[in-house]
Amino acid sequence: MVVEFLRGFARRRAPRVVPVPGGFAVLDARYAASYDDNKLLVWHGEDPAPVLAAADEVLADRGHRLVCVDDDRLGRAFAPAFAAAGYEHEENVLMVHRGGPPEVPYAEELSLETLLPVLRETWRETLPEVGDEAIEQLSRRSETRLRGADKVVFRGVRGADGEPAARADLYVHDGVAQIEDLVTGMRHRGRGHARALMLSLLAEATAAAGLVFLVADAADWPKEFYTRLGFEEIGRTHSFLRA
Known part of the structure; x- marks a missing residue:
């Protein structure tokens, strides 16, 4: 169910979807610098050669090649x-939340203008x-996420200076919710903003979805942070990038 959610989210937000061996590619020429908006998603097949060829063909006018394999066995075989x-x-x-909903107020919704x-x-x-052009593309690509699910909100908590200190996205579609892109600004780190925001997002998400x-980086520390908040691993995916 989780990987189906991720594939559906990618399809709905992309202005162009192209079939490729083992899956499909999503393309958005407006945000050519965004890897996430221009990539291949693959989950079946046994031979990596056609996938590599498809990445070179479909992403020929991009400065990168990104292939996401959402089957653990296949990702290891292709590596x-x-x-x-x-x-x-x-x-x-891939981590699913197993705990109950925290009893905390929802975090502030951030408009695109604020975000x-x-x-x-x-x-x-x-x-x-x-x-600057690439930075602007990477920032404005958030607009496409509004098309990815029935409910898409950008949430944040503010620091003592009144500025957004931590922010994240919440996507809800067909009874499934994803928390994505949790980031704390460098000057606001170490003050509990990320935890406060995550508790708020969990309260909202568990009220809206079953x-x-x-998705967490397997090699980075935040997965331990998420575990302490009640998430547990259910599977793994693989990303292959050449930039």
Whole structure:
């Protein structure tokens, strides 16, 4: 159910969907610098060669190649061929919330107008070498997420200075909810903002859906943070990137 949600979300937000061996590609020329808006999603097949060829063909006019494999066995089987082709491999953990809803108020909803300056600052901190046009594309791509699910909201909590300190997305569709893109600004870290926001998102998500999940980097520390909040691993996906 979780991977079906992710595929459906990608399809609904993409202006162009192209069949490829083992799955499909999503494309959005308005945000050519956004890997997430221009990628292949694959989940069946046994031979990585047609997938590699499709990535070169479909993403020929992009500065990157991104292939997401949402079957753990297939991702591990494809890994050597993608490594030989110069791709970096990232393993992601699918985590489902098993606890009850926290009794906390919902966090503030952030409009796109409020969110955009925060996104620009975050991307500039993360990618200082990237030009202004790419930063603007990466920031404005949030507009496409509004088409990805029946309910899409951007939530945030503010710091002592009144500025958004932590923010995240919540998507709800057909009884499934995803919490995505949780980020705390560098100058606001270590003050509990992310935990406060996550508790709020869990309260809202569990009230709206029977299944709440998120995707975490298997090699990074936040998955332990999510575990302490009641999430547990149910599976893994793989991303292969050449930039």
